[in-house]
Amino acid sequence: MNWLINLGAGTLAKLSAIGNASLMLWGALVAFPRFKNIPLIIHQIYIVGVQSLLIIIVSGLFIGMVMALQGYTILVNYGAEGSLGPMVALSLLRELGPVVTALLFAGRAGSALTAEIGLMKATEQLSSLEMMAVDPLRRVIAPRFWAGVISMPLLAIIFSAIGILGGHLVGVDWLGVDAGSYWSIMQATVDWDKDVVNGIIKSLVFALVVVWIALYKGYAAIPTSEGISKATTETVVFSSLTILGLDFVLTALMFGIN
Amino acid sequence: MSNILVDIKDMHFERGERVIYDSISMQVKKGGITAVMGPSGIGKTTLLKLIGGQLTPERGEVLFQDENIHAMSRKRLYDVRRKMSMLFQSGALFTNISVFDNVAFPLREHTELSESLIETVVMLKLEAVGLRGAAHLMPSELSGGMARRAALARAIALDPELIMYDEPFAGQDPISMGVLVKLIRELNTALGLTSIVVTHDVTEVLTIADYAYILADKRIIGAGTPDEIRESKSELVQQFLRGNADGPVPFHFPANSVKEAFIGASS
Amino acid sequence: MTSKKTELMVGIFVALAIAATLLLALQVANKGMSGSGETYTVHAKFDNIGGLKPRSSVKVGGVVIGRVSDIYLDEQELIPVVVMEISDEYAETFPETSSVSILTAGLLGEQYIGLTPGFIFPGEEPIYLGDKDGETKFIVDTKSALVLEDLIGQFLFGKDSD
Numbered sequence A: 001m002n003w004l005i006n007l008g009a010g011t012l013a014k015l016s017a018i019g020n021a022s023l024m025l026w027g028a029l030v031a032f033p034r035f036k037n038i039p040l041i042i043h044q045i046y047i048v049g050v051q052s053l054l055i056i057i058v059s060g061l062f063i064g065m066v067m068a069l070q071g072y073t074i075l076v077n078y079g080a081e082g083s084l085g086p087m088v089a090l091s092l093l094r095e096l097g098p099v100v101t102a103l104l105f106a107g108r109a110g111s112a113l114t115a116e117i118g119l120m121k122a123t124e125q126l127s128s129l130e131m132m133a134v135d136p137l138r139r140v141i142a143p144r145f146w147a148g149v150i151s152m153p154l155l156a157i158i159f160s161a162i163g164i165l166g167g168h169l170v171g172v173d174w175l176g177v178d179a180g181s182y183w184s185i186m187q188a189t190v191d192w193d194k195d196v197v198n199g200i201i202k203s204l205v206f207a208l209v210v211v212w213i214a215l216y217k218g219y220a221a222i223p224t225s226e227g228i229s230k231a232t233t234e235t236v237v238f239s240s241l242t243i244l245g246l247d248f249v250l251t252a253l254m255f256g257i258n
Numbered sequence B: 001m002s003n004i005l006v007d008i009k010d011m012h013f014e015r016g017e018r019v020i021y022d023s024i025s026m027q028v029k030k031g032g033i034t035a036v037m038g039p040s041g042i043g044k045t046t047l048l049k050l051i052g053g054q055l056t057p058e059r060g061e062v063l064f065q066d067e068n069i070h071a072m073s074r075k076r077l078y079d080v081r082r083k084m085s086m087l088f089q090s091g092a093l094f095t096n097i098s099v100f101d102n103v104a105f106p107l108r109e110h111t112e113l114s115e116s117l118i119e120t121v122v123m124l125k126l127e128a129v130g131l132r133g134a135a136h137l138m139p140s141e142l143s144g145g146m147a148r149r150a151a152l153a154r155a156i157a158l159d160p161e162l163i164m165y166d167e168p169f170a171g172q173d174p175i176s177m178g179v180l181v182k183l184i185r186e187l188n189t190a191l192g193l194t195s196i197v198v199t200h201d202v203t204e205v206l207t208i209a210d211y212a213y214i215l216a217d218k219r220i221i222g223a224g225t226p227d228e229i230r231e232s233k234s235e236l237v238q239q240f241l242r243g244n245a246d247g248p249v250p251f252h253f254p255a256n257s258v259k260e261a262f263i264g265a266s267s
Numbered sequence C: 001m002t003s004k005k006t007e008l009m010v011g012i013f014v015a016l017a018i019a020a021t022l023l024l025a026l027q028v029a030n031k032g033m034s035g036s037g038e039t040y041t042v043h044a045k046f047d048n049i050g051g052l053k054p055r056s057s058v059k060v061g062g063v064v065i066g067r068v069s070d071i072y073l074d075e076q077e078l079i080p081v082v083v084m085e086i087s088d089e090y091a092e093t094f095p096e097t098s099s100v101s102i103l104t105a106g107l108l109g110e111q112y113i114g115l116t117p118g119f120i121f122p123g124e125e126p127i128y129l130g131d132k133d134g135e136t137k138f139i140v141d142t143k144s145a146l147v148l149e150d151l152i153g154q155f156l157f158g159k160d161s162d
Helices: A002-029 A035-048 A050-078 A081-122 A125-131 A136-174 A179-189 A192-219 A225-256 B044-051 B074-081 B099-110 B115-128 B144-155 B174-191 B202-208 B226-230 B235-242 B258-263 C004-028 C148-156
Strands: B004-015 B018-029 B033-037 B059-064 B084-087 B162-166 B194-199 B211-216 B219-224 C039-045 C057-060 C063-073 C080-087 C099-104 C111-116
Touching: A002 A136, A002 A192, A035 A050, A035 A081, A035 A136, A035 C004, A050 A081, A050 A136, A050 C004, A081 A125, A081 A136, A081 A179, A081 A192, A081 A225, A081 C004, A125 A136, A125 B084, A136 A179, A136 A192, A136 C004, A179 C004, A192 A225, A192 C004, B004 B044, B004 B194, B018 B033, B018 B044, B018 B059, B018 B194, B018 B211, B018 B219, B033 B174, B033 B202, B044 B059, B044 B162, B044 B194, B084 B144, B099 B115, B099 B144, B115 B144, B115 B174, B144 B174, B174 B194, B174 B202, B194 B202, B202 B226, B211 B226, B211 B235, B219 B226, B219 B235, B226 B235, C039 C063
Parallel strands: B033 B194, B033 B211, B084 B162, B162 B194, C057 C111
Antiparallel strands: B004 B018, B004 B059, B211 B219, C039 C080, C057 C063, C063 C080, C099 C111
């Protein structure tokens, strides 16, 4: 009987968390038309996007390089090393670009957002905004939300492009795959709508989810040092799991059924 | 319009299972300093949040200028909040911008003043709290007392009608405490605003308050001018004023009896 | 509050993203050809399409002129029909006597459609490929994909099946 009660209580708690998170998002998003917020969004893009650039470029470069290296050793057995280009490009555009960017983003920017909002709550900055007749949802949450949603697809595009260049570096410049076939077979195989745009859509969905989780976890954090550290951890864990789960669903929808 | 700025009528508030306020009523007179005293943990901050409309009472109403705070539309509530401001215990300065920008924040949010005008206003407010020289510092570079004064400058930036002070004296050395007491009194007279001071520092606040309420055990146990409070016959009030460890407000947190806990309930 | 430096960095960030998008569009996906621009539709019936898939390319002498947009089974004849989107750049270029065949790039490569332009008889008004007035026309001259099993069968049981 007890576990049934626990199950019920757990379900109710999760449902009310989802409800609260939706209310928070609603409160924040109604605010978009405020033009006064645009400098705030730019400032947040700097914090969330530009400051994540280094980790994205370095990871993209190395992932592209390692994929070329691994792919080459297998493909060369079949004399199909010309297909290295499409292999690197498709894996990056469809999967690794959006997914790895989202995972890195959750670790780098998501956790920072949670901690920042949590600390603003703990130090009564959110309350004091409210008492100054400034809605913290609009002033604090909304700019960060939009900045995250704008930044992540851009980061994912940069990640994929750098990865493809990294693959070129290893595949063509080092292992001696023909540069012409690296690019031309890639061009023949990669489709703009199906591969590139779908990858960007994926990244946009991940962005919505990661930023939403990060902001809500911070906003709902228990305002103690322990509560904030717990919320930060939860942001990274929940976001990562959600990204991987959603990635499967989106891949099945986009590429699974022909 | 009556000369009562904030009128709390028969308010009842619970947090979870715990009753915080059991039908309390109090009035805050316009232009005066009203002190709300009580032991720690009694929910004095909660009272301020109820007045500010951040929390909603279970029963009863809170009137600000004869208007029920909790029956207002969101927009109206935000309009009304511009007339009040609150000084948080920690100061609650925005840590990522300088003292100057902190004080300028409400002006930039709510007015269309030019930057040069904002600078003049900010400097005037900082001068009033004696921190004009600290305008360029970051909040982390200020001492606790200075942070609170900077927050006070921010609180008066929009010339509110009501300022609520949450534990302004907690954790202050005697000098900064004296400075704050003087500031609260002077601002009140000079700007003609109304103040509510929530504190457990009885002696300091009774020197400046016009009227005082003592909260304990979910109720108001004493009210009156400072002189009336000091001469109160109530044991509760006297215990609070003198700081006796045990009395009507028990030393022990409510628990089962010692005998039961240590010898066993069955015997 | 937003300083010039912040704005500059965000500008660089966005410029970088635009550059990456351009790289993906032009160098990786070769958007110049596929998907974009106006196209016209050509139908062809085959006996066997082998491993041909939608989005396979249509080439003339190695130059990509379009892509396969759809493959379905003709309900009466029960043979596959391939629908191709050819770039409008090549409108009124190929006469209807052109032939198409399913070819393979290399030994293990992708399958694609090779189009061989037919002759235009001098002095005659040429009829070009493509559907007109909503009427579906099929290319008559088609060569099916090579299927390895058939090839081996032909080899074993004589060459007279041609």
